[in-house]
Amino acid sequence: MDNLLECTIKEIVRQYPETLEVFINNGFALFAEEKVLNELGSILKLQSALRTKKIGIEAFMQLIKDKIEDTAYYNSLFSSMGGNKSGSFNIHIPCGLKGPLERKLQPLLQAIQKNDEIPHNQDMDRAPDLVLTKGYHFFNENFVNKFVNKGLYVAAPQKVVNKQLADLGIVDQEWPYNVICLGISVMVVDRKRLGDLPMPKTWGDLLKPEYERKVMINSRGESFSDAVLLSIYKEYGEAGIAALGRTIHSGSHSAQMIKGLASSNTDLPPIYIMPDFFAHTISSTSTIEIVWPEDGALVTPLFFMVKANKAEKFKELVDFLTGPQVGQICANAYFPSVHPDVSNRLPIDATFKWLGWDYIKEHDIEALIKKLNNWFLVSYRGDQLHNKPSSTERGNLAIGKA
Incomplete structure (x- = not known):
């Protein structure tokens, strides 16, 4: 596992089949097709692929290592x-x-x-x-x-x-x-990137028009944070999910968010929703603030x-x-x-x-999550063309420019 950066994508997936999920969910969905994996994957080395996509090498390798x-x-x-x-x-x-x-x-x-x-x-x-x-x-x-x-x-x-x-x-x-x-999720705000925008105090604040494309959220491929979707829907309904779709800049893993926060990349948003554990791993800086929302951590x-x-x-x-x-x-x-x-x-x-146990008992939560994610994607994608990067790819591309 020491020299994976010098291995081809195909060599890695054949030796560690479980890593295919990491590739698919983090900017390399094309390798889900066996033909692409056999042809392009047999000549493309991991290090070259990450550099071409401008994906952070350290963060991606940590995902691979964790999966293995x-x-x-x-x-x-x-x-x-x-x-x-x-x-x-x-x-x-x-x-x-x-x-x-x-x-x-x-x-x-x-x-x-x-x-x-x-x-x-x-x-x-x-x-x-x-x-x-x-x-x-x-x-x-x-x-x-x-x-x-x-x-x-x-x-x-x-x-x-x-x-x-x-x-x-x-x-x-x-x-x-x-x-x-x-498991609790909070907001992490980079005041420098926030500029003249007011500091958000509640989850409802993030649904306001001024925060459009200003928030990054946890995602795996095209599946976004269950906790965020469920919480917003319970309080704000379908209109809240639509507003959330307009608010989100991109999706990524929390480890990659932290890497982006440490960079000078101006393409990244100012607000991040992540687990409190990850929020407390951020190196101390005068511009980064952990916000515990007034209406409660998720x-x-x-x-x-x-x-x-x-x-x-x-x-x-x-x-x-x-x-x-x-x-x-x-x-x-x-x-x-x-x-x-x-x-x-x-x-x-x-x-x-x-959410509360009563709410969970009254709903088929897994089915509801799928429905909410679909509603969210309709708003999130907006007028995007199908050949534009996916949510995770946009987050990774931005972070990779550090």
């Missing part, structure tokens, strides 16, 4: 289960928590997996024995009706919630989504689910996930923990913008 390491890590877990990938664990830990949590979890996971039986082919048996994730994929209507409402998963014993989060209603009394901590819960018939077997793991050690790991990485004994790194009187 993640795949190797999960393959090692699956191999300890005898190669069975159809059941047992579905684990997706967000950036910022990957390193410390995975190091702590691996001994426990391996101990569980060594004696794990091969699941049967029935649907319920093929469902994950344990889920640990941040996001909304497990809130889709089919999964809820088929597994959650039928009692396949069980809630961990309820404990007192951290006093800083007590009024948020983040712990549900009915569903078995056991929240560990919160919330996406990190939670785990465990099958009822596995609860006793996984007791050690459940106790660990709900204990103070994991809670403090989360808090130290700017993921506020629900554990009552943990000191979270939060502003005084911090407020949060959370």
Whole structure:
């Protein structure tokens, strides 16, 4: 993996097939076609490709490295289960928590997996024995009706919630989504690039005409931040999504946003929406300000689910996930923990913008996200021609000019 910059795109993808997703989502969608990969990919070296596209080499290589390491890590877990990938664990830990949590979890996971039986082919048996994730994929209507409402998963014993989060209603009394901590998103503003525009104070401010094309947001390909889309839609409806589409300059990964903020590139926007973890990795500068919106930082819960018939077997793991050690790991990485004994790194009187369990139960969240993203793209693309760069390409091209 040391000399990947001197390898051709085809050589990299053949050696590490998992990296194709990174290429497709970060400016090289053309390699999704096998013919292009075999022909152009066989002669185009990665370093030349990045320079031609003006994509930041360091940021892109970090994405490649993370993807390869993640795949190797999960393959090692699956191999300890005898190669069975159809059941047992579905684990997706967000950036910022990957390193410390995975190091702590691996001994426990391996101990569980060594004696794990091969699941049967029935649907319920093929469902994950344990889920640990941040996001909304497990809130889709089919999964809820088929597994959650039928009692396949069980809630961990309820404990007192951290006093800083007590009024948020983040712990549900009915569903078995056991929240560990919160992924939160804030605004990061470059006052120099902002110029004479007023500093935004709320999420609603960003929908005003004066902020058109002034905001960069997290995206993967043409899929934009679930948390932002859902939050804007809940409060401002379809008109809010249309306004958001006009507000967004481009989409990118947070690591690339930070690289752009450190540059003198005038093509970049002044406002960035990113996880609080990434916001606190920005080198101190007099022109950069982290804005905790007055109407609250956006919330996406990190939670785990465990099958009822596995609860006793996984007791050690459940106790660990709900204990103070994991809670403090989360808090130290700017993921506020629900554990009552943990000191979270939060502003005084911090407020949060959370969908709420009632809203989630009333909607097929995964289907809603797809619909909102489509609505957003209609407004975002506007009169763009089809041969213009995609959202991610525009963000990467701008950042690459640093």
